[in-house]
Amino acid sequence: MRKLKQLIGQASAAPFYQRKLAMISAGASSSLKAFTQKAPTTTLEELIAEKRATGDPYSSRWNKDRAPLVVFQLEYDSETSLYIGLGREELAGYAEALRRCWSLLGLRRGDGVGIFDYGTSPVSYLASSAFTPYLRRGAADALGCVVICNDGGANMSRRAVEIIKYVRPRILFLRSDCLHPFALEVEKESISLSDYTGALVAVENEAVLSTADREAYEKRLAVRIYRMLRIDAAMFLAVECPRCRLLHTWQDLFLVESPAQDNNEGANPGPTPLVITNWFAKSCPAIRYVSQVKATLEPAGCPRGPKDVRIAA
Amino acid sequence: MKAQRGRFYPDAMDTWPEAKLRRYQLQRLRLVLQHARRGLSFYRQLYGEAKSRPGAVRSFEDFARLPTFTKKDVLDAIRNNKSFRTGIESRERADAGVLCMTSGTLGTSFLYLPRRWAEIRGDSLARAYWWAGLRPGMRMLMAAPAWHSLAVQETRVIHRLGVTCVVPWGTFLPRHASGFLAAIAEVRPDFVSIFLPMLYALLAECRRQNLRPADAFRSVQNVLVVGAPMTPLSRAKLREELGVKDLFEGLGNPEGLTAMECSHHGGHHIFVDCCYVEIIDPRSGAPLPAEKRGNVVITSLIPHGSAYIRYDTEDVGEILPGSCPCGRTWPLLEVYDRRVNAVEVARKEIFPYDVRLCVDKVPELIHIPFALLRGRGTAQLLKLKVQKPAGGAGEVLASRLKTHIKEALGVEARVEWTEELPQRWKGVAVIDEENEGRPRV
Ligand SMILES: [Zn+2]
Ligand SMILES: [Zn+2]
Numbered sequence: 001m002r003k004l005k006q007l008i009g010q011a012s013a014a015p016f017y018q019r020k021l022a023m024i025s026a027g028a029s030s031s032l033k034a035f036t037q038k039a040p041t042t043t044l045e046e047l048i049a050e051k052r053a054t055g056d057p058y059s060s061r062w063n064k065d066r067a068p069l070v071v072f073q074l075e076y077d078s079e080t081s082l083y084i085g086l087g088r089e090e091l092a093g094y095a096e097a098l099r100r101c102w103s104l105l106g107l108r109r110g111d112g113v114g115i116f117d118y119g120t121s122p123v124s125y126l127a128s129s130a131f132t133p134y135l136r137r138g139a140a141d142a143l144g145c146v147v148i149c150n151d152g153g154a155n156m157s158r159r160a161v162e163i164i165k166y167v168r169p170r171i172l173f174l175r176s177d178c179l180h181p182f183a184l185e186v187e188k189e190s191i192s193l194s195d196y197t198g199a200l201v202a203v204e205n206e207a208v209l210s211t212a213d214r215e216a217y218e219k220r221l222a223v224r225i226y227r228m229l230r231i232d233a234a235m236f237l238a239v240e241c242p243r244c245r246l247l248h249t250w251q252d253l254f255l256v257e258s259p260a261q262d263n264n265e266g267a268n269p270g271p272t273p274l275v276i277t278n279w280f281a282k283s284c285p286a287i288r289y290v291s292q293v294k295a296t297l298e299p300a301g302c303p304r305g306p307k308d309v310r311i312a313a
Numbered sequence: 314m315k316a317q318r319g320r321f322y323p324d325a326m327d328t329w330p331e332a333k334l335r336r337y338q339l340q341r342l343r344l345v346l347q348h349a350r351r352g353l354s355f356y357r358q359l360y361g362e363a364k365s366r367p368g369a370v371r372s373f374e375d376f377a378r379l380p381t382f383t384k385k386d387v388l389d390a391i392r393n394n395k396s397f398r399t400g401i402e403s404r405e406r407a408d409a410g411v412l413c414m415t416s417g418t419l420g421t422s423f424l425y426l427p428r429r430w431a432e433i434r435g436d437s438l439a440r441a442y443w444w445a446g447l448r449p450g451m452r453m454l455m456a457a458p459a460w461h462s463l464a465v466q467e468t469r470v471i472h473r474l475g476v477t478c479v480v481p482w483g484t485f486l487p488r489h490a491s492g493f494l495a496a497i498a499e500v501r502p503d504f505v506s507i508f509l510p511m512l513y514a515l516l517a518e519c520r521r522q523n524l525r526p527a528d529a530f531r532s533v534q535n536v537l538v539v540g541a542p543m544t545p546l547s548r549a550k551l552r553e554e555l556g557v558k559d560l561f562e563g564l565g566n567p568e569g570l571t572a573m574e575c576s577h578h579g580g581h582h583i584f585v586d587c588c589y590v591e592i593i594d595p596r597s598g599a600p601l602p603a604e605k606r607g608n609v610v611i612t613s614l615i616p617h618g619s620a621y622i623r624y625d626t627e628d629v630g631e632i633l634p635g636s637c638p639c640g641r642t643w644p645l646l647e648v649y650d651r652r653v654n655a656v657e658v659a660r661k662e663i664f665p666y667d668v669r670l671c672v673d674k675v676p677e678l679i680h681i682p683f684a685l686l687r688g689r690g691t692a693q694l695l696k697l698k699v700q701k702p703a704g705g706a707g708e709v710l711a712s713r714l715k716t717h718i719k720e721a722l723g724v725e726a727r728v729e730w731t732e733e734l735p736q737r738w739k740g741v742a743v744i745d746e747e748n749e750g751r752p753r754v
Contacts, residue, residue, distance in 0.1 A: 055499070057499045057500050067452065067477050068477065069477050069478075070477065070478055070479075070480065071452075071477070071478070071479040071480065071500055072479075072480050072482075073479070073480065073481045073482040073492055073495070073496050073500075074482065075482050080495075081482075081492060081495040081496065081499065083479075083496075083499075083500065112412075115459075118457070118458075118482070118483055118484055119456075119457030119458050119459035119460070119464060119480075119484065120457050120480050120481070120482050120483060120484075124457075124459050125457060125459065125480075127459075128409070128411050128459075129409075129428075129468075130410075130411045130426070130428070130431050130465045130468060131411070131457070131459045131464060131465065131468060132457075132468060133468045133469075133471035133472045133478060134471075134472060140409060140411070141409045144409065146410060146411065146412060146425075147411050147412070148411065148412035148413070148414070148423070148460070149411075149458075149459035149460045150414075150460050151458055151460055151484045151486075152483075152484070153484065153486065159414065159416065159421055159460075162420075162421045165395070166391055166395070166396055166397045166423065167396075167397050167412060167423070168396075
């Protein structure tokens, strides 16, 4: 459990976690089970309260003397803005998560990839080293894809349709809240979406498009729609697998808990909030971050990624 | 560019003698033409139809005889090919690249920007940011609209200059102003790169929050603005309100123009390492000398990705006469507006920028939005709609404004006050009266 000890050691250098982790016994880092039972969780409300109390933009989570190379303001509807700081290691780990999402969706060398989201969404800024300073290799660089972004406002739907028509991306990632205006624009242009693109991927921060909505849009647009989950405060990404239709993520990058389930007490308690610990976010740690996404963990074993963590949301 | 103690430091190219610069540019033009002849089908067709011989170009005069093309030609090629691939871009498969877009009233065009393009153009742009005071170790605020090539270039600038950055959520549209303002006040950048209409939106947000702009901008030393021209008076007012050392205005387009003010603010030095600029008569296509307004025609000197050669931007500009007191030899350019925004009054071609200069002479009206009203054909009177300033409007202000317009532009004006003006995306609006008063966007 060297990895766990290291993470706790690094996190303790950040004032926010120093206080939290000071209370736990040394035994918490002896095993993952002990860690999930003893280490305190982190909530969005705590990050907001810490930011308000200290004025520190990173909610006292940044654990280095030197300033972060890149700081992103996060997409949360809170009264005060939240930020994450990234160094080279965070950028590399986070982009690797996006690369795996792209691979799972079947993206390969030479494919075009469209993104209908803001440049400040990790779905965009991790896509290419051209978009983010100090990012050595984005998902497109790693896989050899050509990527094009659009701004994520509903009024940019027309331009998104132009991307579809003239770039013919194998996959278009788009914000869930852009699905409706995008669908209207597709209908206005009366184009058959599946002639131009293989699939859409609907992405949200700390939420997942409902199955009913997904099915309705799949029917309306006559194209496959997959779902992708961002949990930006924990630098987390997971994407729906075309084979098993569950969200996949990776245990070497994230520790994912679904607490009620882990308690293993009798009957299935149903979906509970996903709790994320990030293994690569060493300068701006996320330890047992309780997200707003309710889900259940499913056993591993999908042929597309036999060891991947699978989430039903 | 050369490294100094492992860090970027601008070289002396910006003070090269004119003859040396001209030799360099001609050599680069020939290199780009060679690149076009080898692999870019758009130019093979364009030059074939015009019976031009790009291989025979030996001088700037030869070059000026090659045909120009406009955005419409690019959009037609996209529609005909049903693809972003128009043959303006090379395909560098081994070199990872991204596609960016330009948008405008006519439609969206695409630029293929491989890594090498981003390195060359970004390294060139780093000099502009250096002039504006960005230094290693500083923190810069950048917007991240990844659809635009400036984001790709700024990414390289930040890396090259060894600065860190903060990126506010969203995009540079006014509805994201509160997030941008929070990022400035809370993460405290030393340097801000921003779209001018967004800077005005930040000032409005400060007023809404009852916050002194200088307090919000306390950490900021310099600001670099793009997207719309500032008049000297509006710059002075902005500097005072924001409490920053200076504001610099950058000019550019993704197809191949970078031009940047130095601290003398007497126009924009053309970045001749990457772009070649001509001013032409829009009717005859003949090259125009300094001090004559005409269409700005640009050629990118980067033989990678999308390579624009004699691209008529349909912007109106001029090369300014004389040399800059800063000692840099790169020519000075001023760009006023899109040609479609010209309003003809008493046989004079007037642009919103010309009127802005007059409006700013009335201190109560600095930063106050206005629009020009344009009827069909030529008018005898310049008609303006001006938003009422906070302190109220009236005949006295209108009369002072009309006097300034008469003095500077030689035309009579009619001023109409209005409560709220729909602010056009870039700078001030031109409203076509026959178009039910809807602003052009
Ligand atoms: Zn699967
Ligand atoms: Zn100068």
